[in-house]
Amino acid sequence: MKRTLSICTVLLKDLRRTMGSTENVNLTTNFKEWKFKSPPNYAQLPINDNPEYNVPVAVNNAVFSKVPTEGLTGNLRLVCLSDDALAEVLDLHPAVAEDPDFIDFVAGKYLPDGGMSVCHRYGGYQFGFWADQLGDGRAHILGEYVNRKSESWQPQLKGSGETPYSRFGDGRAVLRSSVREMIASEACHALGVPTTRAGALVVSDDHLVYRDMHYSGRARQERAAAVLRLAPAWYRLGSLEILHKRKEPELAGRLADFIIENHFKEIDPAEEDRYVKWFSAVAHKNLDMVATWQGTGFTHGVLNTDNVSVLGLTIDYGPYGFMDHYNEHFVPNSSDDMGRYAFNRQPGIIIWNLNKFSEALAPILTEYQIQKIEEIKATLEEYVKNKVLATYLRKLGLNNKIEGDTELVDSLLQLMQDTSADFTMTFRQLGELESAELQDTARLNEKWSLKKLATSGDKWAAWVKRYQDRINKESVPESERRARMCRVNPLYVPRNWIMQEAIADAEKNDFEKVRFLLQVLRKPYDVNAEAEARGFSAEPPSWAYGIKLSCSS
Known part of the structure; x- marks a missing residue:
């Protein structure tokens, strides 16, 4: 083992010598100096401004709702942060972790200059059935940040309070689910999976919520937490579906044009067939993404249309799982009784979701364009089949x-x-x-x-x-x-049993395992002596094979 592992390590170190580093870049250390772009691009879209922002309501003729965050209360603790995400995306030095303003930012208590807190309206098909309006029920887009690489990013908090889309939820997230999202986002990025990022995680000692983790009728109190999530944009297939179902074609065309102009620069926004090219781009980006899932053993768990990004990014980490022993029917979500979102069904489900997306686009298409999209759809099954095969061959x-x-x-x-x-x-x-x-x-x-x-x-x-x-x-x-x-081929992935141990310690305010796991998964192909000592690449314990997660978070 020692001989062959060292060969892999040398090869990978040689590779990394040719790659750039952000270590010497001038990064912001004083968080008060960090500002959003003002106004954000999304301010060009219709925003509902209902003063009763935390009351569930059917929103019409808007893409967003203007909703302030409801900060976590009580004593706050920084559970962990991603040095890479903060530096690469937000130009922030890890030293900001010591700044109380940064902690308050992640907790939803402080909004930097230029920020505009909104929640996104969307719908979705959940487990194959239309669920009508969904939307950001506990997440707030905080603003738009343009970094030193001229990339536009939208920081978002998850667990930051009630919104018009909360559907009688409390707008909060708990520590266990927040740890899982934080770790998976950064692990998938390091594994080459297209994904949203996670910058930091804060938990309150005193802000408690009730959760029934196993849907057993025995809810218990858990501490509320918030995750700082990062993406260029948060539009989903369901962003267009809700406009189709509510018969708002003018707004659908406006939103589609806005997304194309701002996030699909390869498409001429004045081109007559831009929606056809956009559908093709959305479809192929998502199929490229799912091929990387199949190559890492990742199973999303809840592939509803509202959980599929138009940018082809892995989004909304819930009851996901990385397979231990191979089982093509692997289902990590205890709520998925029929195995709809099993590992081997993921490519087909993405295609099913794309079919629903094409239906949502139909009102803004000509008959000719509808036919062109039908022709594209006829090629998708073969496309993803070849993509998955190429992934395995590599x-x-x-x-x-x-x-x-x-x-x-x-x-x-x-x-x-x-x-x-x-x-x-x-x-x-x-x-x-x-x-x-x-x-x-x-x-x-x-x-x-x-x-x-x-x-x-x-x-x-x-x-x-x-x-x-x-x-x-x-x-x-x-x-x-x-x-x-x-x-x-990595040595380390965020296996459920490893995360369960880290979460158990985190709930006792011992965050060492969470932070160490983030460190290891930042370089999943490199041998890490301490990770080896902890058994991260060894055969999982027998109790690990029965772990399943629910949607409760």
Whole structure:
């Protein structure tokens, strides 16, 4: 283990020497000096300004509602922050964590100059059924920030109080779900998954809310928390769907034009077929995203249309899960009784959601444009199938697609499922061995996940032979194959059992495990001695395999 892991580490360190660093950039340390762009671009869109902002109401003819945050009360604690997200996105030095104004900002108690707090109106299909108006029930977009790279970002708080879209909720989030969102956002970013980011997490000692975590009828008090989330924009498929259902086509066209002009610069906003090109871009960005999910074993858990970004970003981390042992029917959400959002169904569900999105666009399209979108839709299943295959081939150290590759991948996944081999570590350990060592019993015994695969006997031997032949057909040297695999197959992902332990400590105000986990997952491909000592890449404990999460947060 030590020999092969060190090879991966050296290869990755060499790669990073060629990459830039933000360490020497002049970052803001005094948070009072940090300001939003004023006015934000989204101020150009219709904003409802109802003085009873915290009363659930059906909002019409608006994209946003103007709603102030309701800050957390009581003694506040900074649970953790992402140095990378603060520096890369907001030009903030990690030292701002010591600034009380920054803590108040994350808690929803302080809005910097230029801020405009709004909540977004959208609808959605939940588990296949139209749920009508949903919207930001506990989240506030705070403003627009243009960073040193000329990128526009919209910081958003989750857990910052009631809104017109709260649907009789309390507008709060709790610590356990906030930790999970914080960790997953940053982990997915490091894994190359298109995603929203998370900058910091604050919890109150005294602000308590009631939650029924298991929907058992036994609610308990939990501490309220708030997460600082970051995205270029927060528009979802449901942003257009609500306008379609409420018969607001003029506003739908205005919103579509605004999103195209501000977030899809590759599309000419004056072009007649801009909506067709926009649908194509939204579709392909989301299918590219779901292919990365399939390659990391990530299962979102609640792929309702309101949880799908038009920007193709992973959004709204709830009862998600990273698979331990491979199971194509993996469902992390205890509320998903029918397995609608199972791991293997994610690409198809994204296409189903895109079909609903095309229906929402229909009122602003010509018959010709509707037909053009139908033609695009007819290609999406094959597109994502090829994207997922290409993802798996890269995980196997291969670049070129040839005949028989689908069977090569499918047969490995079936073996993994039959033997309960681990998803993450199977691919990593394949890259830690020479292909000639894949039938060496002594070497396999050092690799706990490959050892499981080898229990299939002749089936494993047959697959190894097929893999070796495939490597030879591409004429890829062993050193190059293994280097490729080290770059795309992580050692560490945010497994539920690891997060459960971190959350249990955090609820006792011990945040060391949360912070350490963020540190490790920032570099998921590098061997971390302390993470190894804590078993982060070892076989998960037996109790880990039964963990499921609910939507309760």
